[in-house]
Amino acid sequence: MNKSELIEVVAKEAGLSKATVSKVINSYHKAVQVAMSQGDKVTLPGFGTFQVSERKERSGRNPRTGDPMTIAAAKLPRFKPGKLLKDSLA
Incomplete structure (x- = not known):
C-alpha cells in the first residue's frame, strides 16, 4: 500500500475528504519526524x-x-x- 492508497482507505473509513486526510497524514509524519529529531520516542499503544x-x-x-x-x-x-x-x- 502506498501513501495515496492509504489516504483513500482512511478517507473512506472515516467519511472525510481525501484532502483532509492527506493534511492529517502529512502533519502526523511531520510530528513524528520532529519528535525523533529531538531524541524523543513516539509511542502509539x-x-x-x-x-x-x-x-x-x-x-x-x-x-x-x-x-x-x-x-x-x-x-x-x-x-x-x-x-x-x-x-x-x-
Whole structure:
C-alpha cells in the first residue's frame, strides 16, 4: 500500500475528504519526524514505538578495494511493533 492508497482507505473509513486526510497524514509524519529529531520516542499503544537508535563508529572494509576504512557513527530511526500489531499478523 502506498501513501495515496492509504489516504483513500482512511478517507473512506472515516467519511472525510481525501484532502483532509492527506493534511492529517502529512502533519502526523511531520510530528513524528520532529519528535525523533529531538531524541524523543513516539509511542502509539498497540501499534508500536518510533525511536532513534545510535550506531557506534566501527571499522570495515571497502567492498571494491578491500582497503580498511572507518564507518562513521550514525543515528537511525527504529520501529518496534506493539503487541496488538504483532498479534494481528499471526
